[in-house]
Amino acid sequence: MTPSMARSLSTFLSILLLLSLPLPSTQDLAADKSALLSLRSAVGGRTFLWNTEQTTPCNWTGVACDADRVTALRLPGFALSGNIPEGIFGNLTNLRTLSLRLNALTGTLPLDLGACSDLRRLYLQGNRFSGEIPPFLFGLSNLVRLDLGENEFTGEISSGFKNLTRLKTLYLENNKLSGSLLDLGLGLGLDQFNVSNNSLNGSIPKSLQKFDSDSFLGTSLCGKPLGACSDEGTVPSQPISVGNIPGKxxxxxxxxxxxxxxxxxxxxxxxxxxxxxxxxxxxxDERTRAIDVETIKQLEIEVPGEKTAVEANEPSTAAVNSSGARKLVFFGNATKVFELEDLLRASAEVLGKGTFGTAYKAVLDAATLVAVKRLKDVTMADREFKEKIEVVGAMDHENLVPLRAHYCSGDEKLLVYDFMPMGSLSALLHGERLV
Structure with a gap:
């Protein structure tokens, strides 16, 4: 064999070896699928509905891909429970959106979540995560939306939040955080902020005083927009009595x-x-009356022949109590769950009337506000309505108000949303009075 033939043969074998290797994107997508299956085994819930026989996870519910990598994982209200083990998010390094809100996840956040350096939106509200807010979150410099509300986080609010220079939303309400509220240097960039219902004290930094008082309720904070701090050093002026002036x-x-x-x-x-x-x-005429309790109660009588047990293969169905009255159906395991009777007894205010019904603002207690949409002229079977509304409840987007619960019985159909105090789109566009 001549030297030229040997070189040609060597080049051919090298090309053949390269072609036989799997593509890098295929390897990465396979690693993403393996990580999702590990998450499925650890927390269960509606992830068991994933078709694991498919070669790609990009068609699974709640999973979105881009360039053969998993870039978004949205599992709101999927009945997930338990701890998230280490070693899962270390493979999902291309994640840009992670939503696990309104579940029953517990324990501390896994450390390998810090490997998701491209993460921009992180929604973990409505779970039971505990411990201090982990420092690795402050290394996710691309974060724009961060919601850790309605959990059991403890400790102080770290100054590490100053590292998140792109942050626009920071929700920490309804936790067990303590200490003072530091000047995080985020005031100019933030457009959404809430630390209410925590054990915080001290004065509110000037950079955060632009937010409404609702962002600080349920704390021991003081200063604008709350009441003045008692240690500001101001001495009330004493009126001068005319009788103390000489000659008067x-x-x-x-x-x-x-x-x-x-x-x-x-x-x-x-x-x-x-x-x-x-x-x-x-x-x-503009003020509201309470939602018509008697009308709804007429429709709460159990329909003869209707199932009274929750089918095992359905993620959410209407529960029926011993008296035959049906209950609200919640999406996920939110920490604050109220009964239908609580909703019917609540004071309500009309937010607006539309083609498909009237929207109310219901005040359940001092800290719980919900928006109730009472549908009318919706002619479809209860089962079809439940199937369609479950699709709406599974939707997760930063510009959508999450559907919290629904009620369906005969002609009465209610949709319950978290109340958003920023007013309607019409008010924001035309400068009308905020509700």
Whole structure:
């Protein structure tokens, strides 16, 4: 064999060897699929509906891919439970969106989540995660939306949040955080912020004073937009008494002057009451009444022949109690669950009327507000309605208000959403009064 033939043969064998190797994207997608299967085995829930016989996980519910890599994992209200073990997110390194909200996940956040350096949106609210907020989160410099609300996180709010310079949303409400609220240097960039219902104290930094008082309720914080701090060093000024000025005689009011002042005060009070009564009467048509309890109760009687047990293969169905009354159906295992009776007894206010029904703002207690959509003229079977509404409940997007629960019985159909205090789209576009 001549040297030229040997070189040609060597080149041919090298090319053949390269062609026989699997493509890098195939290897990466296979690793992503293996990581998702490990997550499925650890937390269960509706992930068992995934068709594992498919070669690619990109067609599974809640999974989105780009360039043969898993880039989004959205599993809101999937009945996930338990701890997330280490070694799962270390393979999902191309994740840009991770939503595990409204489940029953517990324990601390896995450390390998810090390997997802491209992560932009992280939604973990409505679970039972505990421990301190892990420092590795502050290394995810591409984060834009971070929601850790309604969990059991403890400890102080770290100054490491200053590293998240692109952050626009930071929700930490309804946890067990303590200590003071540091100047995180995020005030100019943040457009959504909430630390309410935590054991925080001290003054609110100036960079965060632009947010409404709702962002700080249920804490011991002070300063704008809440009440002034008692340690601000301000001394109330003392009025100077005329009798203390030399050469001035302390004057006294006569009985007639005192009587005149009293009469003026009484007349003024009566005028104020009269004006308030007129204003309330004018707005009586705009104010809401409570949702018609009796009408709904007429439809709560159990339909003969209807199933009274939750089928094992259906992720969410209406529960029926011993008296035959049906209950609200919740998506996921949110920490705050209320009954239908609580919703019916709540004070309500009309938010608006549309083609398919009326929207109400229901006040369950001092800290729980929900929006209720009462549908009308929706002519479809209960089973078809439940199937369609489960698809809506599984949707997860930063610009969509999550569907929290629904009720379906005969002609009565209710949709329950988390109340968003920013008003309607029409109000934001046209500058109308926020609700």
């Amino acid at each position: 005689r302390k004057s006294k009011l006569s009985g007639g002057a005192i009587a005149g002042i009293v009469i003026v005060c009484v007349v003024g009070f009566l005028l104020i009451v009269l004006v308030l009564m007129v204003l309330f009467r004018r707005k009586g």
